[in-house]
Amino acid sequence: MRPSKLTFTLFLLPVAIAFSAVVLIPMFLGFFYSFTDWNGIGNSYHIIGFSNYLTIFHSDSEFRNAFFFTLKFAIASVILINVIGFSLALLVQRSSWLNNTLRSIFFLPNLIGGILLGFTWQFIFTKVFDMLGSLLHLPFLQGWLSTTSTGFWGLVIVMSWQLSGYMMIIYIAALQNISESIQEAASIDGVTPVQRLFKITLPLVSPAFTIGLFLSISNSFKLFDQNLSLTGGAPYKSTQMLTLNIYNTAFTMNNLALAQAKAVLFLIMVAVITLTQLYFSKRKELEL
Amino acid sequence: MKHRKPILQTILGILLGLLFLSPLYILVVNSFKTQKGIFSNVLALPDSTYFTLNNYAEAWKQLEFLKSLFNSLYISILSTLAIILLTSMAAWVLVRRKSKTANVIFYIFALSMLVPFQCVMLPLVQIMGKIQFLNPAGLIFMYLGFGSSLSIIMYHGFIKNVPLELEEAATIDGANAFQVFWRIVFPLLKSITVTIAILNLMWIWNDFLLPQLVINKPGWQTIPLKTFYFFGQYSKRWDLATAGLLLGMIPIIVFYLFAQKYIVKGVTDGAIK
DSSP: OOHHHHHHHHHHHHHHHHHHIIIIIHHHHHHHHBBOOOSSSSSSOOOOOOOHHHHHHHHHHHHHHHHHHHHHHHHHHHHHHHHHHHHHHHHOOOOOHHHHHHHHHHHHGGGGGHHHHHHHHHHIIIIEEEEEEEEHHGGSSSSSSSSSSHHHHHHHHHHHHHHHHHHHHHHHHTTTSOHHHHHHHHHTTTTOOHIIIIIHHHTTTTHHHHHHHHHHHHHHHOOOOOOOOTTTTOOOTTTOHHHHHHHHHHHHHHHHHHHHHHHHHHHHHHHHHHHHHHHHHHHHHHHO | OSSSHHHHHHHHHHHHHHHHHHHHHHHHHHHTTTTHHHHSSSSSOOOTTBOHHHHHHHHHHTTTHHHHHHHHHHHHHHHHHHHHHHHHHHHHHHHHOOOOOHHHHHHHHHHHSSSOOOHHHHHHHHHHHHHTSHHHHHHHHHHHHHHHHHHHHHHHHHHHTSSHHHHHHHTTTTOOHHHHHIIIHHTHHHHHHHHHHHHHHHHHHOOHHHHHHHOOOTTTOHHHHHHHHHHHTTOOOOHHHHHHHHHHHHHHHHHHHHHHHHHHHHHHHHEEE
16 A cells, blocks of 8 residues: 555654754754854854864874774774674584573673673773783783773773674574585585685675674774773873764863864764775675 | 584683673672772682672662663663654655655665764754753653664565555555554564564663763663763772672673573674665
């Protein structure tokens, strides 16, 4: 049945109102504010052109640091999350009581919110690592989260612990779609397990890699809660990611228009990176 | 690979499982120790000198646990219900209307998935402040807005494959659009509805930043919000913090134990869409 224009409007209206009020209007208003000196108090502002953007490019070293920190973080976590996730999937892909239990365990961290996770790991890095370091005489385990590099790896570890199980679930679903007959044919033809992994399994699950990469890239760039609760940007804002930098610009420095300009740049960046990845992954899928 | 070194694989799997669980083990053992016990040995089980249940009593009180739990449940359940009821209707007319307008609207929803929350949060708080929406009801309205894209995309994909015959038969029998949707179509959407409900419940339950901007007032705070301030207050009191963190995790872990099958299916379907 084709709904009438009236039905169409009535059924769509509640969602359309909420979506416009919460996403569309704030987004366009945000684009506009990024060209002003809006400070959030009252309605007064002046249009100042690209001034906020120029400030960001010329004199905002914190934003630049946050950008490179986020980029490095995203590269390290995307690689680790997908490698670990895929390895876990290979390990527990067969259904058995033990494997099903292990799957549940690997997936569990994904359900716990970023704030609680960040605090939990803050305890582990500062107290447990410290004690292990002195017990085992491994000095590199001591003083975690007090330096930029341990803060960086701390974030990467938390992110990998949280998301690997999620990727595992996606990769298991893909692995189970590979038909038994292809696997059997390969083993009859004398294909070694390593060859089979690279020549048969990996190409056949490549659509799942497109999804896995997309999800891990966008989650890494948009990470906020874990950053806030694990390091809070410390030491000296050196582990501050882009989202936290935008947040601090708005709520600590009270420079709302500048934060909005950063958010617009952030939107462009996330869009360009994820769409580029989707484009290249899809093309790769076709080649294989 | 079949049956090759299954013992090695089993051992490796068990070790990795323990490694994944170790953060929770650390939380559990230390939540039963006094501050002194934590500093004397952070890895050991609590022994009789340091054992205490007081951390839980104190964390429960400081977190106003029942109140925060109720707030979290109230916000996430009502938001999810609103999303389910309203986006399924919207997706149905978007599929069935087959007009250019319907297509354009659908693509706007899909494209908006790219917009990070940071990009809308500042004007959003300004607008919502002006219309007196910075309260729990307003927050539910905002979750409807933010949850609509993914839910519409998923319902849209599913409804496309629902056969038209039943709807046509009902129309001939004189049912209006409202009846057709709620009596015929919605019951057919049961499996995708469970998936969408779980995906929304999970992110809304754990969401921190939006509630912090919208309902950050005593009495309204959800579990992540309350935990954040609790932690800020007691950051060096790891005895209380470990107990508080565990209390905060228990509801979602219990939910996972009961609804694991649906959660895993929801996550898989959600990712593949």
